[in-house]
Amino acid sequence: MVSTRSYLAYLGATAIGLLALLVTINYQVDPFLIHQWDSPLLQRLTRAQQKIVPWGKTYAAYRYRPEIVFVGSSRTEIGLPTDLPEFADRRVLNLAISGASVGDAMNMLRHTSYFHRPEVVVWGLDYGWLFGLQAGNSDFTPDLIATSDLYPLKRFLLNLKRAASWTQTEESGKILIGLDDRQCLPILASRGQKSKECLEIIMADEGGTAHAFDKIIHQGDPSATPPQQAETLAALDAVTREFCGKGVAFRFFLSPVHALAELSYWQDVLPQHEQWKRELVKLFDRRRQEGCDIRFMDFTGFNRITTEPVPQVTGRDAMRYYWEYSHYSAEAGKELLTSLLPSRHQDGPDGFGVDLTGATIERHLANFRQLRQAYCASHPQETYKMPACRP
């Protein structure tokens, strides 16, 4: 027996000492790379499926202060490369995050702009629930967004708090004793784009590209539900007005999902999907008329990239432009950026990317419908399950 004062002293010393030790180790090892930039730790191999990526990306935005940013969902994160020759000497960061809604993208834009206003924002848009304001990525919590000059201190405290977790302790332990499952370079090593090596591992774990296409060809994928678009359009209107007023250029685009995904996703909502595009065109036209450097391109549809023959036809598992039907490769992303980045209004080469304005939208939609029917007719074996292809 000891006195209760001594008991409290022993208890307090044990708890504080042990907690301080573990937090220090976790902070130094930083197993999920949540506070690294220009650090050798970014060359440490990590798991293919990285956790809590928004933490690392918000920290990178604060430290790197990019001039050109990409925002959007996993399609943008996976597909848009940051190492194009055009980007030489420019600070480019892919800030897209998996599952990000339009609301998340806006928050990411506000966060990065707090430290340095970007010159160009490349923004991937998706129809369906991602076109909403509610958080789509649960790890992207509001406290990660900079709202005051105290952000560095707040962020340090948040990083410490995060270091006081069992998950980080487990991961740090594995890294320190060499038991971790290290596979590929982390996302921030390629300035925010998920690396090809990581994606190859993920695809192998998921059964491969052919397996993914098997699913959509033989089972289909549920049609998207129309988004609550009025409030999202209003918010997008406000944010583009605000940033255009500050001289920021916008490059909006619709992600080039594969033609089979296009047929499946929007099968029940074709008129709403077309109307959504019209509303976006109206919004961006307004900005343009106000003098904003803004472009909006549609890379979806039935063009030479999105109609790339699937593994079931070619007999090869890998595809040039797609990881699977919903996520395009960096090669497609490179072509997308080449068409999208310039200020001049021009369609992409060979029909990949249509520049949308009030003058072109109806022609584009009519053409789209024609090409859809033509694709259905010429690909009966891949589209036999697609209601959108039935007469």
Place this chain on the structure above:
Amino acid sequence: MVFSSFNFLFFFLPITLAGFYLLGRKDEHWAASWLLLASLAFYVSWNLAYLPILAVSIVGNYLAYRQILRAAEAHKRAWLILAVTGNLLLLGYFKYANFFIQSVNDLTGAGIHPLDVLLPIGISFFSFTQIAFLVDARQGKAQEVSLWRYALFASYFPYIVAGPVLNHRDMLPQFADRANYAVTANNLAVGLTLFTFGLAKKLLIADNLVPVVDVAFAGDNPSLLAAWVGMLAYSFQLYFDFSGYSDMAIGVSRMLGFQIPFNFDSPYKAANVSEFWTRWHISLSRFLRNYLYIPLGGNRHGQFNRYRNLMLTMLLGGLWHGSNWTFVIWGGLHGLYLCLQHGWQTWRGESRPAPTRTGRVLGQVLTFLAVLVAWVFFRAPDLPAALEVLRGLVGLNGLAPADAIGGWELSMVGIGAFIAFLMPNTNQIFMYFENRFPDAQAAFSLVRLRWRPTLGWALVTGVVLVIGILNLDRTADFIYAQF
């Protein structure tokens, strides 16, 4: 802000304790006011909009209490009825209005639009606590109290979210005693250790059982194994979640120098349902017995009235937990169990011998199974979901093992069972230190597990506290906070 959060542990609690300690050295009135302020801040940390509701409830009940004290004997009863009705209307509007509308719609197809009502957290607890105070005031059993002290009692932060249901006879004398406004090493040591036990129960056991429970309630016709493992897991999750919360509440209060009665006493060791209710959520059982069952007549007017009163008490006790017919059925099942037990005991006669050891074990098994079946309704979101799990429990959905149940899941259920059935409870572990925990029903022989301020206990508690803190980032909501 829940107890198992960074904000509570690293900001709210240290600041509250420090302020209470510093002010308590000067003047206990300042310390009590500080505690009241902290309690209100704790409450509004959930939602600022709750504050007016709590304020109206406290001030309204205090005014009614003054009227009951002042009124002529003939009018006291009228004031009491008015005040209790006011409390029930408040509770009914916020908690049951939409349940009532939904039930009317289901029965008649009336299509009444539900109300846009915000359910204030802890309303069931602060309403019951105050009703008990008014009833006792009417009977002359409540002591004189100022508005500030009363407000502190009714809003006291350790209990307000999920109980225990406080009794003024336990708390008001403590708030009035100047000696309690001094933070002592004894209170801090016992309180912090109890809090750590509660944190570990919640984060390390209850929260780890959540995925196992979800297997049974995934709406996927659980097989025999999935249903049983899921329901065993839920029985232990609920126990460790709620008793963990109660231990934390008791521990926090003890750090401040005030003792809240224990709320659990190894309920799954009960050998019959009646005994179960003397061990599970003790503060609610006591409330229901003293302020519902006994006023209804208790067992004083014949067998029929006794069974009727038991059923009514348990049905209303079930409804207290939530505005859903599943809770009513849960309460009804417990009422039925109690009636069957009392009927059986009456049939066997008063002079029956004490049960043998085997008989007691059989009674424990039977009681646990009965309680487990009733938990199905407590957990299920609706009646069809409950029936689906019941079908699983009797094997009507097949016997196949669920893929989601592996070694880890079974180990967690095993650990829960081991602690719940075989280990002493916190009440028993602490009773030897000061012998100030009168609710402990039985001693236990594992001398090493009796808490004393030793180096070993300090090291173990320190390590458990750190493990708890490391798990704060993945805590689930407290189940009883929704009631």
